[in-house]
Amino acid sequence: MLGYFSPLDGYTLHITDLDPHSLSAGGGLEDVNLVKKYEISEEDYLKREDNFRAWKEAKKREDPSWSFAKEIKERQDAQRKKADPSFVPEPWKEVETSEESYKELAERIKVGDRCEVTLGGKRGEVRYVGKIPAIAAGWWVGVQYDEPVGKNDGSITSKLGRTSRFFECPPNYGGFLRPDKLLVGDYPERDIFDEEEEDE
Incomplete structure (x- = not known):
């Protein structure tokens, strides 16, 4: 049925559920309570x-x-x-992860470098390189993504409930990865409108 409207990659679909007995009626999918x-x-x-x-x-x-x-x-x-x-x-x-795990890879990455995550192709800018004991031993890279595809705002909350900030960014734009999970280099921010023009 959706094919009738011939949607293309990148389109945004707005769907209104009119079924009063649906699971989403009354906010059932938004409010878990x-x-x-x-x-x-x-x-x-x-x-x-x-x-x-x-x-x-x-x-x-x-x-x-x-x-x-x-x-x-x-x-x-x-x-x-x-x-x-x-x-x-x-x-x-x-x-085994020790305090020096991934150090050699991390030393090649600098704050301000553009990067792309190897799995998924998310792009962003390196905002932090160092250790984060609240996650696990070893070296980490903090990334501010170009789009809201992250899990945090540049901060981490430990199991004890203490929050540590490593960099500032809007909510859901931040992420922390091991240095072997990203590539640094010429990875400019993608312009979705350019991609749509290329498809035509």
């Missing part, structure tokens, strides 16, 4: 034999080096082995 949720007390949760914590503890008893990442890799390897019997999985290695 309106959505009825299943709730269980901590005590009742722990009584269940199939609770997540019990499963995780059982996995740790079987293999003290167990982790979610290791579990996922083993399952993926099993699927690949099933599809291709000649597949030989690499042994599991835990990725």
Whole structure:
């Protein structure tokens, strides 16, 4: 049905839901407090034999080096082995992050550099290069994106609830990445109108 209107890439669609019984009626998709949720007390949760914590503890008893990442890799390897019997999985290695992780890459990146995220192609400007203990050990790059595709405003809130500001930018324009997740160079801000003209 949408194809009838022949929308092109970059178009903005405005849709009005006229169904009074729809899930979105009365703000059901905007205000999560309106959505009825299943709730269980901590005590009742722990009584269940199939609770997540019990499963995780059982996995740790079987293999003290167990982790979610290791579990996922083993399952993926099993699927690949099933599809291709000649597949030989690499042994599991835990990725170690120390205070100096990614330092060599980070030293090549300067505040003010233009950059592009390798996965997704988001572009922006480097606003911070350094360590952020609130996230994890090692070196990080703070980016102000050209569009509101980020997760913060240049600040990070730790698990203890303390907020640390690393740079200023509008909400949802900031992000923090490892230095190996972006490229720096000649990545000018994209003009969506130029892209539309090229398509014609």
